[in-house]
Amino acid sequence: MSGTAPERAGLSPRRAVYLIARREFATRIRGKVFIIGTIVAVALLALYAVLQLAVIDRINTTTTFNVAFSGSTTALAQPLEAAAPSLGFKVHVSDVATEAQGRSEVRAGSLDALVVGTPGAPQAVVETGIDPTLQAALVALAKQDVLSNDLSAAGLSPAAVESQVDAVSLHLDTLHPATAAQLQGPIIGFVMAFALYLFIGIYGSVIGQGVVAEKASRVVEILLSTVRPGQLLLGKVVGIGLVGLIQLGIIAVCGLLFTVPTGVLALPGAAIGAVAIGVMWFVLGFILYALMLAATASLVSRVEEVSSATVPVSMLLVVTWLLAYVVAIPAIDAVTGGGAVSPGLETLTTVISLIPPFTPVLMSIRMAAGEVPLWEGLLAIVLVLASIVGMTWLGARIYANSILRFGARIKLTDALRRSR
Amino acid sequence: MADRVLEIDRVSKRYAHVEALHELSFEVRAGELFGFVGPNGAGKTTTMRIVLGVLAADAGEVRWGGEPITFATRRRIGYMPEERGLYPSMGVTEQLVYLAELHGMRARDARAATARWLERLGLGDRGGEQLQKLSQGNQQRVQLAAALLFSPDVLVLDEPFSGLDPVAVDVMSDVLREQADAGISVLFSSHQLELVEELCDRVGIIRGGRMLAAGSVEELRSGSAPRYWVDVPMAAAGWAEKVPGAAVVRMEGSRTLVELQAAAGDQVLLQAALATGPVREFRRDTPTLTELFRTVITEETAA
């Protein structure tokens, strides 16, 4: 009658994890954290881009100076107009009949400056002060006038000398060349480390809440009659983590779309490597922390208690972020070559960035800066992978032992010891 | 068919200070409705959780078809936990399909089965709603659907009747009967003893983690001392005590309920009754399950 069991025996562990992840994904992608979070982030980025454009616009709208020349200084009018664009301003030359009329116009504010005297020794009449660029331009023109007169007096052609002078340049012989991409490396690393920190904080709490919500609604009892606790845990981490990655992806792409045309941030090819490394640490770091957060969250039975239960893990995350500053200094120094890093600090940096809970955030900074030897990078990856395996086992044990014990908060030691 | 038996074999479970189960043994055969009754805290829920692997036993074994139960065979058990629980804000159909898939069904079969069971349980038009929008009783029907969807070989239902209206009780009874008739082993617990008596093929009475009695209601009755209602209006008080091997359980007006040590004593009792004058009633009392339950529980307490 119901002799169908053998044919239908199959639910592979992989499919179990897939089904759980799919449900989490489908639920969270319609959830508040995703929709509102994405909209707010993209709106902020758009606002930022608009502000940037406005700032650039203001820089681009060049100021125009109203200048009048009297007497022989009129010889300076044309050279000033010619030099103005390269100095970032415009000049409007007005004619004044007399010096007295010019002075009254300056007083009235319709003139920015009235130039009197001789081309070689000009005098500027201004009301309260003169714009430094305009002043510099006038000084330069006066000097040139003096120079040309002297050159002519010495029988040289001022034009020929000028072209010779223009040909002189400084040849740079850089001993420690820093490409733009390299300089951007630590910055990109830092931004990514911060994003990782934020992402773990937000989506880690989504996972914690999800774990406890299943406990509170008791649906977990049905789930555990058909899947293993480890599968349930892993499925949640994968499903929710993917939603987070997608959100980050959307934000990153929007960020690029908004900022690249404004020229705020150029993303050279070399920086893409830094981003790829960052994404890898994202994934590993998220899994590691999500497992720890889920396991500690499972100790309580009410959603309101989640944040207090996960305090040890959140603290660890905060400490990681503080350590990021310690690590970032040698990383940036290594690129810029500025200031010798003490060997002690370097060793400390190496050691703490190999401790698995710290690794993802710290390594994403250091590797983006390109100062990590290959062996160290590989060792870091292996250590984090090993700790993920360990945490899956340990987390699943804590989770399994706590998830069906409702009521008061369970001691961690109890959850580790007891079998169901 | 004979090999499709769910056996609970000397299962023990201790919580910190309580011995919840002590070498508990019983079996549920294929096609059988087994009613699991016992006072609060007797160990019914604990037993069911151990069968489902949600809890681990300290000792003993659960077998299905003669083999120790494994994770794969557990997946063939439909379970309705005592603490009902599904996703409150997930759609009814959506979560039933999900649960069926978690029990190894293909998506298309899962959808078909979901539609079929919702229809059968009178929720055909509610599939699109969030679970929390349904009344408590309707949520319970969804919970039943979750246990039945994937055509399980065994059903383990913890108090499936609690909180249901009479119509829903009938629907639930019909479904359970039908499942048992289809060859499925059905184990359910309940405090509604009339219902259990009416519905079940066999009953197990548990207390303090031990099985006090198990068998069909008929078998349980035969295990208890025979009782007779005797209506002798003219008899002097205390007439029945004089009959050897008889004890008066209680009196109701002129009627006396007499318990005999052996059924063979009934003729002696009848003669003694006739000797007092006219006999209006002489009837073997068939105790209800409720009465049997009380007797078994009090006997055990006395012992």
Ligand SMILES: Nc1ncnc2c1ncn2[C@@H]1O[C@H](COP(=O)(O)OP(=O)(O)OP(=O)(O)O)[C@@H](O)[C@H]1O
């Ligand atoms: N998590 C637990 N921790 C400690 N003791 C428990 C736990 N769960 C159950 N018990 C104890 O185990 C015993 C059996 O409980 P169980 O829930 O199996 O009883 P039950 O027969 O289902 O009762 P009810 O009819 O009230 O549902 C009780 O004494 C109970 O107090």
Ligand SMILES: [Mg+2]
């Ligand atoms: Mg119970």
